[in-house]
Amino acid sequence: MTEEVQKIKASLxxxxxxxxxxxxxxxxxxxxxFILLLLVIWVLxxxxxxxxxxxVDPRTRELLVINNLLSGAALTEFMSVMVTNFSHFHPVGxxxxxxxxxxxxxxxGFINSGLRALLGITPxxxxxxxxxxxxxxxxxxVDAGYVLVIPLGxxxxxxxxxxxxAGIAAAFAGVSGGFSANFVPSSLDPLLxxxxxxxxxxxxxxxxxxxxxxxxxxxxxxxxxxxxxxYVTEKIVEPRLQNTILDGNLSDLPTMQALAPNxxxxxxxxxxxxxxxxxxxxxxxxxxxxxxxxxxxxLTTGDAPMMRSIVSLIFLMFILPGAVYGIAAGTVxxxxxxxxxxxxxxxxxAYYLVIMFFIAQFVYAFGKSNLGVLLALxxxxxxxxxxxxxxxxxxxxxxxxxxxxxxxxxxxxKWGLLASIFVPMLMQLGIxxxxxxAAYRIGDSSxxxxxxxxxxxxxxxVYCQRYVRNTGxxxxxxxxxxYSVTFLVIWTIFLLLYLFSGLPLGIQSSYTYP
Numbered sequence: 191m192t193e194e195v196q197k198i199k200a201s202l203x204x205x206x207x208x209x210x211x212x213x214x215x216x217x218x219x220x221x222x223x224f225i226l227l228l229l230v231i232w233v234l235x236x237x238x239x240x241x242x243x244x245x246v247d248p249r250t251r252e253l254l255v256i257n258n259l260l261s262g263a264a265l266t267e268f269m270s271v272m273v274t275n276f277s278h279f280h281p282v283g284x285x286x287x288x289x290x291x292x293x294x295x296x297x298x299g300f301i302n303s304g305l306r307a308l309l310g311i312t313p314x315x316x317x318x319x320x321x322x323x324x325x326x327x328x329x330x331x332v333d334a335g336y337v338l339v340i341p342l343g344x345x346x347x348x349x350x351x352x353x354x355x356a357g358i359a360a361a362f363a364g365v366s367g368g369f370s371a372n373f374v375p376s377s378l379d380p381l382l383x384x385x386x387x388x389x390x391x392x393x394x395x396x397x398x399x400x401x402x403x404x405x406x407x408x409x410x411x412x413x414x415x416x417x418x419x420x421y422v423t424e425k426i427v428e429p430r431l432q433n434t435i436l437d438g439n440l441s442d443l444p445t446m447q448a449l450a451p452n453x454x455x456x457x458x459x460x461x462x463x464x465x466x467x468x469x470x471x472x473x474x475x476x477x478x479x480x481x482x483x484x485x486x487x488x489l490t491t492g493d494a495p496m497m498r499s500i501v502s503l504i505f506l507m508f509i510l511p512g513a514v515y516g517i518a519a520g521t522v523x524x525x526x527x528x529x530x531x532x533x534x535x536x537x538x539x540a541y542y543l544v545i546m547f548f549i550a551q552f553v554y555a556f557g558k559s560n561l562g563v564l565l566a567l568x569x570x571x572x573x574x575x576x577x578x579x580x581x582x583x584x585x586x587x588x589x590x591x592x593x594x595x596x597x598x599x600x601x602x603x604k605w606g607l608l609a610s611i612f613v614p615m616l617m618q619l620g621i622x623x624x625x626x627x628a629a630y631r632i633g634d635s636s637x638x639x640x641x642x643x644x645x646x647x648x649x650x651x652v653y654c655q656r657y658v659r660n661t662g663x664x665x666x667x668x669x670x671x672x673y674s675v676t677f678l679v680i681w682t683i684f685l686l687l688y689l690f691s692g693l694p695l696g697i698q699s700s701y702t703y704p
Contacts, residue, residue, distance in 0.1 A: 204430065207668045214664020220648045223663070224548040227643075228555055235259040235559040245567045247560075248610035254567065256560050264558070272551065279550035281336075281645040286539060287501050288337040291508035293535025294528050298516030300460055300508075302443075303453040305342070305349050310449075317350055318360050322419040325364020326372055326412050335365030336646040338504060341653050348443050354436070354657045355669065356428040360419060362650055363673040366638040368415035370631035372408050379405070382627055385605050389613035390623040400698040403624045404631065407688060407695045411632075414684055418676050426672045438657045456519030460511035467510065471503075538652075545648040553645070556597075566594050566604065570611035580621055581686060584629045587612055588682050591633025596641045605630055617703045624699035625689070632685060636678035639670040 217223055239258035247254040258264060276282065295301045312320060321343045328335030340361040347357025370378070380401040390397040449457070475482040475489060475496060484494035512531075516522030556562055569590045578586060594604060608630065616626045638644055642663050654661035689701060 211664040211668035215662040291505035294531040295508040295512030297531025300512040300515035322364035369635040371411035371415040389609035403696040403699040405696040456515040459518035460515035587629040588633040
């Protein structure tokens with residue numbers, strides 16, 4: 191084989207990623223893109239509203255009907271809920287409240303000094319897995335990873351002299367690409383288990399699933415995702431970014447100079463406040479009748495005040511130590527300095543808010559039209575009609591879910607639709623609800639990081655623009671595509687190997703039914 195041919199072969203992945211980036215960046219601005227998608231949804235809903243689909247909606251047990259969003263009633267309803275679509279859109283409040291606290295911590299220098307102290311004791315070669323692990327663990331705190339871990343990934347890499355976009359990519363891969371890989375139980379576990387159990391009881395009313403029915407598999411998967419993410423970051427993504435010039439506002443980002451005496455004093459004071467806050471949380475949550483616990487006495491269920499207060503706790507976790515740091519280090523002279531930090535953080539979020547307004551309207555229209563339901567149910571019906579061997583069927587569940595995930599982002603909403611089809615279908619083939627759920631979780635995670643329809647995707651674009659101003663949808667998609675493909679392929683193979691090994695998927699779980 192000639193050297194020229196070897197060079198061409200070696201450059202093929204790079205040429206593919208470059209093509210994805212160029213094509214993606216030719217797309218309209220994200221806000222405009224969602225306006226166009228909203229128009230497409232309106233037109234499709236009008237065209238398909240006259241078509242009769244032989245598909246039963248599992249929510250109503252009736253034939254699925256596509257709602258015409260261009261009817262007079264639908265348009266007037268859309269106008270009446272436009273404001274609440276935006277103001278009640280979950281990612282908006284999550285991001286803004288967390289950023290208020292983070293803004294203070296950043297403005298006073300707390301984050302800057304804290305990261306420099308952390309980098310001083312962390313080997314440079316361990317930064318990548320450390321960021322990915324932080325992203326994976328953040329799943330226990332609902333959406334905290336999107337507003338906390340991902341931007342910090344960029345800052346940590348920049349402070350260590352590495353490309354900040356690689357840090358953002360590694361963090362995004364851990365937070366979203368490895369969404370269902372976690373060794374710490376989260377509210378997602380009982381949520382998916384409840385939907386799987388309800389679907390299984392369509393066939394067998396006696397079926398009862400354990401909320402941790404995938405726990406052993408997700409724990410093993412977390413090790414897999416850390417390893418894969420580490421490799422992809424350092425061997426594919428970061429080398430490709432070396433020629434990407436940083437032209438953003440980098441003046442307030444940390445560098446690796448030694449901590450000054452006043453900074454050390456501020457960190458000690460902030461650390462004491464943070465430790466005191468943790469002690470208060472542990473003491474108040476310890477008793478079985480703690481007000482932080484849910485109706486079942488659990489701290490991690492979806493209805494537990496502890497889980498519902500995660501964003502508020504992030505706000506306090508940054509604003510209180512950040513303020514104390516500023517006072518002790520002398521970077522805060524008055525309360526106005528704290529307000530200035532919040533104001534600066536909100537100024538950085540202006541573009542994000544514009545995008546979120548149009549995403550909120552798109553999400554409302556997509557759900558109202560029932561087009562997402564149709565897509566999910568038709569895909570599941572197609573898989574059932576193929577009647578493939580069980581292990582091939584499991585791969586099909588992963589791939590169908592991964593494809594649908596490009597259009598329907600919510601894990602609970604998607605599984606709520608697909609479980610009622612996949613779980614009974616697979617049970618009739620001798621495949622357990624536990625295994626069906628595990629396959630779903632792989633597909634649901636792997637393509638999160640390459641779809642602009644993920645509500646937090648534009649936020650990642652904004653994070654990147656802090657360092658590289660012309661970052662667009664194509665830049666982030668091309669950056670994350672190696673993770674997505676690697677996770678999807680290797681994680682699916684890992685599930686099959688796990689299946690053939692006979693290792694338990696989780697607590698009180700099985701591979702077969704009955």
